[in-house]
Amino acid sequence: MSEDVLIEARDLSVHYPLRGGSMFGPKPVVKAVESINLDIGKGNFFGLVGESGSGKTTLGKALLQAAPITRGTVGYNDGEVKFDLTQLTPADLKEYRKRAQLIFQDPYAALSPRMTVRDIIAEPLEVMGLTSSRDETDARVREIAEKCRLNLEHLRRFPHAFSGGQRQRISIARALVSRPQFVVADESVAALDVSIQADVLNLLKEIQQEMGLTFLFISHDLSVVAHICDHVAVMYLGRLVETAPTRELFANPRHPYTKALLSAIPSLDPDDRGKAQKLEGEIPSPTNQPTGCKFHTRCPYVTDHCRQEEPILQHSSTGHEVACHRWEELMTP
Template identity: 70%
Template sequence: MTETPLISVRDLSVHFPIGGAGFGKKLFVRAVDNVSIDIAPGTFFGLVGESGSGKTTLGRALLKAVPLTSGHVQYRDNGVDLDLRALSKAELKEYRKRCQLIFQDPYAALSPRMTVRDIIAEPLEVMKITSSRQETDERVREIAAKCRINLEHLRRFPHAFSGGQRQRISIARALVCNPRFLVADECVAALDVSIQADILNLLNSLQKELGLTFLFISHDLSVVAHTCDHVAVMYLGQIVEIAPTKKLFANTRHPYTHSLLSAIPHLDPDAEKKAIKLEGEIPSPINPPPGCKFHTRCPFARDRCKVESPEWRQMDDEHFAACHFTDELNLSRA
């Protein structure tokens, strides 16, 4: 990548301690384990994986909402250079203004006791960005219009709105303080397909208009395929494949990505039957399997996979995968 990344993550790990195993031994949930990614400014960076793969934890780590165990996260934007593991109080405040989160469930994310106007204005008041009520109101109306919220609705309470409308309110709240970087955590998972497309289009146009950078977390590969520029596939706390979206879908190099793709039910009832079906379920991140973490479910696993953890390998330009046998497997979708 020639451009300086907005967020650059190196060997990041997030481990949560859980109750000891006795005899003084401590157990850890390895939610994120040695992850390195670069997120270029002004792009949609997609993160996919099954539940329990650590997507959400990685997203929260980039917002500094969970303690980082080890590794580096660097935020660089127009001369602002912040190291997320060594933020001073003032720097953290500054970082909070620059980064926001859009939640999954628009029914749970909005307080039922606040009007839409108050919900959207709250970040401004908390971070003391605006100085007068008039200024706040102006800013709220401006952002509400951008998110296609009917300005007459600002006085109403969230219960009066449908899922799609609530998600637009939630997006407006995230954008009101002019952030640079947004984490959208499964932000369309709770919506119906007819509304989902509308929200995705809105995010896309906002991103272009305001020059935002998104970390777009989703379990739905087809949504990610349509939204993101870059995609990283996560499994048990590690990234197994990372590539520009088109390359990833045209030329899959990791068996896990391939099985995720082939598990999507095809819309054509006469479509050919899938190539790979995964057996079993994602193992526990407390006690992950040795070697390649995917070997317990991988249809191509060999003895080497059980002992030796695969290295990051560069396929071409910006395409990386972590698999011993990626060159021997012919995984591309014909």
């Protein structure tokens, strides 16, 4: 594992068993995440995009050791400690929980209505035993609350007194109070209004740079990802189909799915109507996946080869990787 990589996933798969099937032979499974190879560099703001059902949340959970890893390995190396997430001892797992945190989507559901904001933010410190006295806990809570632009007087209040944007800042403070290295933000701005969303995004970026954090930012909104992430990976039906530095991906998308996603974003120009390249149909069910390339049922450029053989992610020196049989011929007009 190279020094500047924090998370290294190799052949990572998460399968969930389904009920039913025959008593003998293999049990049916949902392949939520399948054979993913992924490196997240230290200090990276890494974006993960895809439609609902593409497996992005499951991948995020697997990297936090919160989903059962069926196959493959996940390495974690922050310079101080080094783990293989599939072989953690209970003590290692405890250590990993301090270093990897999660910010949820819905700020209304994520905070206990019966705890004050101070108690919500202090809870991880107490549970993990990171502080030795109440004064120390209070000091840590105040420090992170200030960083997240929370009014210190608000610490005594309960979550119901706050708006969506403020609640999301409380969730962020709670995730960061244990001084993690790696943070997974799962659709963390999806529930917010546009005017508030920009504020939370700016805050995340600011804190990430200030604290040198590594972020995995999961989102279905490509325009948000374009603005905040350094590197983006696109998922479809449990597979990575394309990954590249943000600017490269948005300037030269290679996979037909990425292209379709980009052109489906409604443009602000009223005269741009109808120019978008429309994708037919919907993402297939993960229990009944197509053969070959998983995207072939919706791809406008499908050939027999695509239906039979699944393309693998092709590595390249520029860091722009794509899993498509035909991307090169499609790039030359």
